[in-house]
Amino acid sequence: MKGIVVQGVIGRMRMELPNLPDALQRVAEQILEDPALAAQASIVDLAERAGTSTATVTRFCRVLGFKGYAALRVAIATESGREAQARWETDIDREIEPGDPMDRVLGVIASADARAIQETAARLDLTQVSRVAEAIAGANRVELFGLGSSGTAARELAFRLERIRVPCWHREDAHKALTNAALLGPGDVAIGLSHSGRTREVIEVLAEAADQGALTVAVTSFDKSPLAEAVDVVLTTAVHETTFRLAALSALHGQLVAADLIYVAVAQRTYARTTEAFEVTARAVQAHRLHDEPTSHRRRAAREAADLARPVVPRSAAD
Structure with missing residues (x-):
């Protein structure tokens, strides 16, 4: 099972869903609706709920890179049982509303981005x-x-x-x-x-x-x-x-x-x-970095730089 580990199976289903044939979409939707229940269901139960055949469920497993339904069930059970995954799904399943406070907005965004990074590493x-x-x-x-x-x-x-x-x-x-x-x-x-x-x-x-x-x-x-x-x-x-x-x-x-x-x-x-390139490039830009100097020196240097940048206005134009 190359490029897939258990902690990414739910996310992969969500991502692959739009591109799957109708019958496989129904299988994915049933699993995504309640992953914990799917992890306990038999292949026959899942096929019946999805309105398809056990052969289609097996085909769905192979599309995701699993040998069969037993391996997929183990992956789903492992993933859905993790406390961190449960917290992530709680956050991500709730949409951001216009009136949501910033701490909740930050939590949803951070959870989504962290999960994307984790799943990318897994894939x-x-x-x-x-x-x-x-x-x-x-x-x-x-x-x-x-x-x-x-x-x-x-x-x-x-x-x-x-x-x-x-x-x-x-x-x-x-x-x-x-x-x-x-x-x-x-x-x-x-x-x-x-x-x-x-x-x-x-x-x-x-x-x-x-x-x-x-x-x-x-x-x-x-x-x-x-x-x-x-x-x-x-x-x-x-x-x-x-x-x-x-x-x-x-x-x-x-x-x-x-x-x-x-x-x-x-x-x-x-x-x-x-290593040689790092040394050369670091030296090239060193003159453009501010060093730790007393605050008064930094302020004076900033004023001098501003004076140099100020355009010179001819006296006749200023009169």
């Missing part, structure tokens, strides 16, 4: 992450592409990799991304980020990179999406919505976990180069 295939890191560490060129919120995660990964001397670029324009993907070749890496895995521009860029022989990587919430089907490696993230924050707006936390893991794995494999 990431570490063997595949290592494969990507090895490729990036030795790549001639790395191209990253994402739009909207996914573009933010792509930009952050590019910034980190650049800092340790990885030759990488983040493209915000689809035409630029496509033309640069066409210049990739064997030994290069292209990474596309898309929560839905259905963003046409990202799919086109990764497909072009694949045609040129580059290793292609998708960071997405849906491992059966069109983007996932078009690439060599899929790194699956998790997301939890809250009121006012739909899935695409909540996906960033999981994507950043995946990006951070890739970055650290690359840094591990290029330790000497990374």
Whole structure:
């Protein structure tokens, strides 16, 4: 059962639900309605409540990566029985209302984001992450592409990799991304980020990179999406919505976990180069950092800087 551990099964069902066939959706809905009850029900009981067959329930289990219903029941029982999970579901199931106090709003948001990070950590295939890191560490060129919120995660990964001397670029324009993907070749890496895995521009860029022989990587919430089907490696993230924050707006936390893991794995494999790069870059910006000085000195320096920045007005213009 690769990339799935018990603490992520409920969240995965919620995420996969919209993309499942009708019969499998009914099975998922019955489990999500009362996970504790589903953990105690027999396969026949669950099939009857979902209005389907036991064969469909078995198929549903395999779609989630389980060998059969017994393994799924164990996973559900383990997850639903945890006190932390119960607290999370209490928070997350209640929507944020316009009049809710800030402490409750913060609690719901923090619970959702923490759960997304935990489930992303559970879903990431570490063997595949290592494969990507090895490729990036030795790549001639790395191209990253994402739009909207996914573009933010792509930009952050590019910034980190650049800092340790990885030759990488983040493209915000689809035409630029496509033309640069066409210049990739064997030994290069292209990474596309898309929560839905259905963003046409990202799919086109990764497909072009694949045609040129580059290793292609998708960071997405849906491992059966069109983007996932078009690439060599899929790194699956998790997301939890809250009121006012739909899935695409909540996906960033999981994507950043995946990006951070890739970055650290690359840094591990290029330790000497990374350490030297840190030293060089730290020296380069050192002059722009404020040192601990007496408050009076800092105030005087600030006033002097403000005076230098103030435009000089000719006397004739001031008269």
